[in-house]
Amino acid sequence: MKILVINTGSSSIKYQLFDMDDEAVLATGMLERIGEDSGKLTHITLSREGTRIKKIMEGHYPDHGQGLETITALLTDPECGVIRDKSDIFAVGHRVVHGGETFQTPGIIDDAVIREIEKNTPLAPLHNPPNLTGIRTARSIFPESPQVAVFDTAFHQTIPKKAYIYALPYDLYERHRVRRYGFHGTSHAYVAEKSAEYLNRPLCQLNLITLHLGNGASMAAIQNGQCVDTSMGLTPLEGLVMGTRSGDMDPAIPFFLANHLNMSLNDIDGILNKESGLKGICGANDMRVVLERAAKGDGLAELALEVYTYRIKKYIGAYAAVLGRLDALVFTGGIGENAPAVRERCCQGLSCLNIEIDPGENHQPHDGPRQISPPEAGVKVLVVPTNEELKIARETLKVILGGASMS
Numbered sequence: 001m002k003i004l005v006i007n008t009g010s011s012s013i014k015y016q017l018f019d020m021d022d023e024a025v026l027a028t029g030m031l032e033r034i035g036e037d038s039g040k041l042t043h044i045t046l047s048r049e050g051t052r053i054k055k056i057m058e059g060h061y062p063d064h065g066q067g068l069e070t071i072t073a074l075l076t077d078p079e080c081g082v083i084r085d086k087s088d089i090f091a092v093g094h095r096v097v098h099g100g101e102t103f104q105t106p107g108i109i110d111d112a113v114i115r116e117i118e119k120n121t122p123l124a125p126l127h128n129p130p131n132l133t134g135i136r137t138a139r140s141i142f143p144e145s146p147q148v149a150v151f152d153t154a155f156h157q158t159i160p161k162k163a164y165i166y167a168l169p170y171d172l173y174e175r176h177r178v179r180r181y182g183f184h185g186t187s188h189a190y191v192a193e194k195s196a197e198y199l200n201r202p203l204c205q206l207n208l209i210t211l212h213l214g215n216g217a218s219m220a221a222i223q224n225g226q227c228v229d230t231s232m233g234l235t236p237l238e239g240l241v242m243g244t245r246s247g248d249m250d251p252a253i254p255f256f257l258a259n260h261l262n263m264s265l266n267d268i269d270g271i272l273n274k275e276s277g278l279k280g281i282c283g284a285n286d287m288r289v290v291l292e293r294a295a296k297g298d299g300l301a302e303l304a305l306e307v308y309t310y311r312i313k314k315y316i317g318a319y320a321a322v323l324g325r326l327d328a329l330v331f332t333g334g335i336g337e338n339a340p341a342v343r344e345r346c347c348q349g350l351s352c353l354n355i356e357i358d359p360g361e362n363h364q365p366h367d368g369p370r371q372i373s374p375p376e377a378g379v380k381v382l383v384v385p386t387n388e389e390l391k392i393a394r395e396t397l398k399v400i401l402g403g404a405s406m407s
């Protein structure tokens with residue numbers, strides 16, 4: 001059974017085609033700069049024997065429809081294609097960023113679901129509209145294949161009210177749904193399941209703290225397999241220090257910027273989302289660059305690292321208190337998976353919480369899930385590579401075979 005997973009941005013489409021019989025990736029790729037003259041489609045065909053054929057097609061892709069048609073033509077190409085025709089695609093799974101309170105599970109997309117996703121657009125104005133474009137386009141190109149929406153917010157819908165209500169006038173929640181939602185849910189859910197598998201224990205008995213550290217970064221507190229708190233909020237701006245986002249700060253800072261520096265709301269939005277975080281402190285948002293500069297003695301890069309890892313440490317302490325008992329701390333995402341120095345700093349001085357890292361294991365490169373705490377450690381510290389696309393493909397299959405409903 002072939003499942004196509006699509007992640008649509010405002011000017012991009014990322015995709016992977018899975019054969020769910022053995023969860024093999026048959027093809028993967030990304031179309032960038034849709035609508036511009038300098039559009040670029042990078043398409044990779046993978047064989048089970050490990051060969052990769054890469055094809056790059058540069059040119060003008062006027063809209064998402066044209067882009068997805070070209071991707072489909074490559075997937076079905078008689079020479080380099082991996083399926084005979086469109087009907088080979090059993091289903092299409094879509095990443096949808098914001099499901100609001102409506103969607104607690106993934107489910108099959110129909111017109112009513114599209115209207116509900118539209119209703120949640122004010123909560124994610126930059127993400128939900130392109131996700132909807134992807135859905136509409138895929139529905140018209142693959143009219144015979146069921147389409148499934150998998151929401152970034154859904155995993156966090158088990159968070160109790162005391163953790164998702166802001167101390168604001170309650171009316172803002174009741175009338176406008178202003179509350180914590182959390183994001184990266186597909187990744188947190190995937191690594192939680194993988195950790196349970198690795199530890200050979202049922203997820204429903206595990207208390208975990210998962211750290212998704214990529215360009216965006218978030219943490220989740222998971223109790224008996226269910227999410228009970230997460231660091232991102234109404235939007236992905238809250239919580240940890242990120243590549244270019246500030247994360248937590250005094251909510252009065254925007255007033256200060258407006259009143260004393262005459263900044264507009266747009267300027268402030270730009271600063272907090274695009275000019276802050278690691279980039280704001282030291283000028284670089286790529287963790288590899290920050291680490292390189294810090295190692296060469298750059299004081300601001302060192303400070304950025306300190307602020308970044310100190311924030312994480314505070315959240316680990318907070319979530320350990322929330323959970324009461326902690327079984328494992330799980331690192332994932334580009335930084336979580338690949339930066340031993342960051343992992344080490346996040347866990348330094350946490351032996352009071354039974355959290356310790358074995359320096360040798362921490363620096364050992366490895367493809368799959370692994371333990372980096374000493375064997376006898378009270379809390380297992382794990383590195384678990386995330387795979388959001390595979391999780392979306394699995395959820396898509398599950399929903400279709402199980403005929404799940406949306407909430």
Ligand code: ADP
Binds near residue numbers: 285335
């Ligand atoms: P996204 O959130 O866009 O999916 P990723 O999960 O791919 O991002 O993470 C991107 C981040 O991972 C970047 O900050 C990058 O510098 C960092 N990263 C990737 N590889 C390494 C590495 N070997 N060492 C340190 N950081 C790394």
